[in-house]
Amino acid sequence: MLKDTAYQVQIRHRSTKALNPLWSDWSPVVIVPAELEQKPEVTMNITLSNGTRKVVLTWKKMPHPRRTV
Incomplete structure (x- = not known):
């Protein structure tokens, strides 16, 4: 992964x-x-519902990384 690069991510x-x-x-x-x-x-x-647990994580939008020259 390159430091000053953005990537598309999906998780499960x-x-x-x-x-x-x-x-x-x-x-x-x-x-x-x-x-x-x-x-x-x-x-x-x-x-919690019918013996299952649903976990939802949310976070605030992160600032864009500073570029170093």
């Missing part, structure tokens, strides 16, 4: 604790810098 997750784990849906595509200059402020929302 599968439990490491469940007996028969399922994959989550893919996240929306987001564009992220290869390196963060500041730690993101992350908010976690957990909803």
Whole structure:
């Protein structure tokens, strides 16, 4: 990965604790810098329904990285 380059990223997750784990849906595509200059402020929302847990992570838009010349 190149330092001053942005990449398109999608993620999904599968439990490491469940007996028969399922994959989550893919996240929306987001564009992220290869390196963060500041730690993101992350908010976690957990909803329990019929024995399943839905975890939603959100964070504020990050500033664009400063370019060094």
